[in-house]
Amino acid sequence: MSEKKFIMGNEAIGRAARAAGARAMFGYPITPSSEILHFWSGEAGSEQGKKDNLVFTQAEDEAAAGFMLIGSVLVGTRAFTATGGPGHVIMQDAFAMAEAMRFPIVAIVMQRGGPSTSTVVYSQSEVTLACFGGNGNGYRIVYSPASIQELYDYTIKVFNTAWKYRFPTMLLSDGYLGKMMDEVELYDPAERGIVMEPAEPYSQGQVRTRPLAAIVPSPELDARVVDGVEYACFRNCLNFEEEALAVNMETKTAFDAVAPEIIEYEEYGDKDASTLIIAHGIVSASVKQAIDNLKEKGVFARLFRPITLNPFPAEQLRTSAKNAKRIFVAESAVGQLGKLAAHALCGTVSVPIVEYSRPSIGILPKEIEALVMQPA
Amino acid sequence: MADIIHNANPAADSVASAFPKCVRVESKPHLYCPGCGHPEVLKALGLAIDDLGIQRRVVFGIDIGCSLLAWNYFNLDTVETHHGRTIPTMVGVKRSKPESVAVAYVGDGGAYAIGAGSLLNAAVRNENILVIVVNNALYAMTGGQESPTTLPGMKVATAPYGADQYFIRAPEVIRSVNSTAFVARGITTVLPALRALLKSALQHQMDGKGFAFVEVLAQCPLNWGTMGDPKATIDFLEREMTKEFPVKRY
Numbered sequence: 001m002s003e004k005k006f007i008m009g010n011e012a013i014g015r016a017a018r019a020a021g022a023r024a025m026f027g028y029p030i031t032p033s034s035e036i037l038h039f040w041s042g043e044a045g046s047e048q049g050k051k052d053n054l055v056f057t058q059a060e061d062e063a064a065a066g067f068m069l070i071g072s073v074l075v076g077t078r079a080f081t082a083t084g085g086p087g088h089v090i091m092q093d094a095f096a097m098a099e100a101m102r103f104p105i106v107a108i109v110m111q112r113g114g115p116s117t118s119t120v121v122y123s124q125s126e127v128t129l130a131c132f133g134g135n136g137n138g139y140r141i142v143y144s145p146a147s148i149q150e151l152y153d154y155t156i157k158v159f160n161t162a163w164k165y166r167f168p169t170m171l172l173s174d175g176y177l178g179k180m181m182d183e184v185e186l187y188d189p190a191e192r193g194i195v196m197e198p199a200e201p202y203s204q205g206q207v208r209t210r211p212l213a214a215i216v217p218s219p220e221l222d223a224r225v226v227d228g229v230e231y232a233c234f235r236n237c238l239n240f241e242e243e244a245l246a247v248n249m250e251t252k253t254a255f256d257a258v259a260p261e262i263i264e265y266e267e268y269g270d271k272d273a274s275t276l277i278i279a280h281g282i283v284s285a286s287v288k289q290a291i292d293n294l295k296e297k298g299v300f301a302r303l304f305r306p307i308t309l310n311p312f313p314a315e316q317l318r319t320s321a322k323n324a325k326r327i328f329v330a331e332s333a334v335g336q337l338g339k340l341a342a343h344a345l346c347g348t349v350s351v352p353i354v355e356y357s358r359p360s361i362g363i364l365p366k367e368i369e370a371l372v373m374q375p376a
Numbered sequence: 377m378a379d380i381i382h383n384a385n386p387a388a389d390s391v392a393s394a395f396p397k398c399v400r401v402e403s404k405p406h407l408y409c410p411g412c413g414h415p416e417v418l419k420a421l422g423l424a425i426d427d428l429g430i431q432r433r434v435v436f437g438i439d440i441g442c443s444l445l446a447w448n449y450f451n452l453d454t455v456e457t458h459h460g461r462t463i464p465t466m467v468g469v470k471r472s473k474p475e476s477v478a479v480a481y482v483g484d485g486g487a488y489a490i491g492a493g494s495l496l497n498a499a500v501r502n503e504n505i506l507v508i509v510v511n512n513a514l515y516a517m518t519g520g521q522e523s524p525t526t527l528p529g530m531k532v533a534t535a536p537y538g539a540d541q542y543f544i545r546a547p548e549v550i551r552s553v554n555s556t557a558f559v560a561r562g563i564t565t566v567l568p569a570l571r572a573l574l575k576s577a578l579q580h581q582m583d584g585k586g587f588a589f590v591e592v593l594a595q596c597p598l599n600w601g602t603m604g605d606p607k608a609t610i611d612f613l614e615r616e617m618t619k620e621f622p623v624k625r626y
Contacts, residue, residue, distance in 0.1 A: 203435050
C-alpha cells in the first residue's frame with residue numbers, strides 16, 4: 001500500500017531501491033550520499049533483510065565498490081551503488097568496464113562541489129563525468145531528477161531501464177535533494193502497474209530469455225556449450241583495432257536504437273513565451289518558481305528540462321527552441337549542460353545562447369527572474 | 377619446499393591426460409611465452425577443479441597483465457576485469473551468489489601494487505573467495521618493470537641499476553591480518569603439490585571458512601633474460617626466489 005512519509009531524499013532513494021526489489025548494494029562512504037549506505041546497511045542487517053537475502057558491503061574504495069557491483073550484476077543481481085564527487089571520479093574505472101560489456105549496473109550519484117574535494121553538498125558539475133566519463137564514448141543512461149518525489153520514482157525506474165536496455169544507468173542528483181526532507185509518496189511499483197525487469201545472469205545462469213550474444217559486443221564474448229552447460233568467457237583486452245571498432249559500433253548501434261524510447265524531458269510555462277530557459281535537476285525547480293513569479297508580473301518565460309541527460313532530448317529541444325527569441329542555459333556548473341544544449345541546437349537557432357553558470361552554488365528563483373528581466 | 381611435497385596427495389601425481397577436463401581445448405595452443413609459469417599454474421588449478429567436480433560452479437576472474445591471456449583458457453564462467461580489480465569483482469560474485477566458487481587470478485603487480493588495498497581488505501573482511509597470485513617478481517606483459525616483489529639487486533626495466541632492498545612477502549602480511557585464512561605459497565616446479573594446495577584452498581572456500589590465499593612462485597624467462605636457458609630459469613626460481621619467498625603453508 002502506498003503511504004506518505006516526511007523523509008530525507010537519501011532515505012527516499014534507499015526505500016525506492018527496496019521497493020524495486022534491489023538485492024545488493026556496494027559502496028564507500030562519501031558526503032552527500034552516505035545516508036543511502038546507512039539505510040541499506042540497516043535493511044540488510046534486519047530480520048526482513050536477512051529473509052530477503054539482502055547484501056551490503058562497505059568496500060575499501062569506490063573502485064572496489066564499482067567492481068563488486070559488476071561482480072554482483074554478473075551473477076544476475078539487481079544491485080546498485082551510491083557515490084558522488086571524487087568518489088564518482090574513482091568509480092569511472094568500473095563504469096568503463098560496465099559500458100564495454102553492457103553490464104546493467106545502477107549508480108546513484110549525488111553531486112557535490114568540484115573540482116577536487118571541494119564542498120560536500122551541492123553542484124551540477126558531474127554531468128560530463130556521468131554522461132561521458134571513462135575512456136569510452138558515453139554509452140550510459142543518465143537521469144536528472146528534480147524533487148524528492150522524483151528521487152523515489154526515478155530510483156525505481158533506473159533499475160528497470162538498466163536491465164531492460166543493458167546499459168550502465170545513473171541517477172544523477174545532488175546533496176540539496178539528498179539531504180532535504182519532504183513528503184514523499186512511497187508505493188510498491190506493482191500498484192502502479194510497473195513490472196520490474198528480471199535480473200538475468202551473465203555468469204552462472206543457464207536459462208536466459210535473451211542470449212548473451214544479443215547483448216554483449218561480439219569481440220568481448222566467447223560462450224560455449226559443453227555437455228549441455230553454457231560457459232561464458234568475457235574479455236575487455238582486445239588484440240586488434242578492428243575488434244575495438246566492432247565493440248564501439250555494436251554498442252553505438254544498440255544505444256541509438258533504444259535512445260528514442262528512453263529519452264524524457266519536461267516543458268513548463270506559457271508555450272508561446274519567447275524566452276526559453278534550459279535547466280535540469282534542482283535548478284529546473286528553481287526556474288519553475290521563477291516562471292510563476294514572473295507570470296504574476298505579466299512577464300512570460302518557459303522551461304525546457306531534459307530529464308535524461310544521456311541520451312539527450314536533442315530533437316525535442318530543437319522543436320522547443322524554434323521560435324524562441326532569447327535562450328538561457330542555467331546550471332550550477334560551467335558549460336556542462338551548456339555544451340549538451342549547444343550541440344543539440346547547433347545550426348538551428350539564430351539567437352545567442354546565453355549561459356548562466358554558477359559552478360557549485362545553488363541558483364535561486366530571483367536570479368532567474370533578474371536574468372529574464374534584463375534588457376535583451 | 378619439502379613440506380609441500382610431503383603434504384601432496386600421492387594420487388594426484390598421476391596426470392593421465394595432457395589437459396585438465398575443464399580446459400577449453402579449442403583455445404590451445406595457449407598464448408603464453410615458451411617456458412612461462414602461468415600455464416603450469418592454470419594446469420594445476422584446472423586439475424584441482426576437476427578433482428572437486430566444481431566446473432559449473434566456478435567463476436574465474438582474471439586480472440590485467442599476463443593473467444588476462446587466460447580469458448578463454450577454460451570451459452569455466454570467466455571474466456577479465458581491470459588491473460587490480462579482480463578481487464573486488466569476485467567479492468561481488470560470491471556475496472551475491474554464495475553457492476558459486478569465486479577465484480581471482482592475479483599477478484604480483486595487480487595484487488600487491490594497484491590492487492593491494494583490495495587484497496588486504498578482502499583478507500581483513502575474511503571474504504569467502506580464493507585469490508591466486510602468480511609471483512614472477514616483475515611486471516611481465518608491460519615489459520619487465522619493477523613490482524613489489526622484485527628482489528634486491530634485480531635489474532628490471534624501471535630499475536636498470538638494480539632494485540632496492542624492500543619487497544613484500546604477502547602471505548606473511550595476509551596472515552598478520554587474518555588468523556583463520558587459508559594461506560600458502562607454492563611453486564610451479566612442484567605441480568602435484570600445487571594442485572593439492574589449490575584443491576585445499578578451494579575446499580576452504582566451499583566449506584565457507586572464508587579467505588583463501590595462494591601465492592605461486594612462477595618463472596618469466598622472457599623478462600628474466602633466461603629465455604632459451606631452462607637451467608638458468610629454474611635455478612633462479614628454485615634457488616633465488618625461494619630464499620626470500622619460502623614455499624609452505626602458513
